[in-house]
Amino acid sequence: MLNERAQILLKTLIERYIADGQPVGSRTLSRLPGLELSPASIRNVMADLEDMGLVTSPHTSAGRIPTARGYRVFVDRLLAIQPLAAPEVDQIALGLVPDSPQKLAQAASHLLSDLTHFAGVVVTPQRPDVAFRQIEFLRLSEKRVLLILVTLDGDVQNHLLTTARDYAPSELVEAANFLNAHYAGQGLSSVAARIEVELRQLQSDISTLMSAAIRLGQRSLSDPADAVVIAGENRLLDVDELSEDRTRLRELFDTFERRTELLRLLDQSRGAQGVRLFIGEESGVMTLGDCSVVAAPYRINGQVVGTLGVIGPTRMAYERVIPIVDITARLVGSALSYPE
Secondary structure, three states: OOOHHHHHHHHHHHHHHHHHOOOEOHHHHHOOOOOOOOHHHHHHHHHHHHHOOOEEOOOOOOOEEEOHHHHHHHHHHHOOOOOOOHHHHHHHHHHOOOOOHHHHHHHHHHHHHHHHOOEEEEEOOOOOOOEEEEEEEEEEEOOEEEEEEEEOOOOEEEEEEEOOOOOOHHHHHHHHHHHHHHHOOOEHHHHHHHHHHHHHHHOOOOHHHHHHHHHHHHHHHOOHHHHEEEEOHHHHHHOHHHHOOHHHHHHHHHHHHHOHHHHHHHHOOOOOOOOEEEEHHHHOOHHHOOEEEEEEEEEEOOEEEEEEEEEEEOOOOHHHHHHHHHHHHHHHHHHHOOOO
16 A cells, blocks of 8 residues: 555656656655655555565666566556646547448557557458459469459458469459459458359369459458558657667567467457556566557447557656547547448
């Protein structure tokens, strides 16, 4: 339990460290308004906070910095969150033009990154069976064909097919025309279930190509890792406490590249009523041990369909990041919802 004096001191120390990024000593704290404590009293309280695991002393400095546990106490009990100013809310709303879910997710991730200067991440709504509008094949070289697949909501997928034989351009046009004529507008999962039997009946040399194209399109569009849209991860290169350890930084970027761990983490926020925080090791992802994840679910017509958030250092301005994530989640849901 923290008494009032310890709470004030912890809050002041964390706010100072977030602002300056430097360990905070008792002399610095004694000069700040509002504490009304002697340097000796401050040192005693600081020692108590360190014993509780709320602050720690870096080896190179006599000052203290907050631990992940200290940040947790700060966020849960001491933080005063201010609502976003109207111009910032308008900026977010104007950037979220209703479009395809994928394009809206890209816009939201960029907005989150631009407003916080950290990495913005959005998990797009799950699509159990994606329907396609059009398929095209483009011959790149011998036994290499580019598959271009356009979904009904306007997403364009490009995939490289390595074929067993070389196909002439006329054969590629014939294959695309057949798929577009017979299956356009249908879900890839349902098409895949039918296509093996129907194409075998054709006994055509291009049936193998068409079947492979549908399978590849279905697999790529249903890959959970593709549901995670990340923007601004390079901004973390400017964060001193993350960029100092190049090995850990590479591991962090590997996590961004794989996406699967981020998807599992963000899915934990689907049941949250509002914003949920994972500070340091709370995320359960080893490479995020020096980071905080601020996440929130978003809803379409009241139904949770995805999550979004910000990934940055534990030393972040939580009072600003939390409302940005909260209002963005609300506006994304509003942009995707439709009149009932």
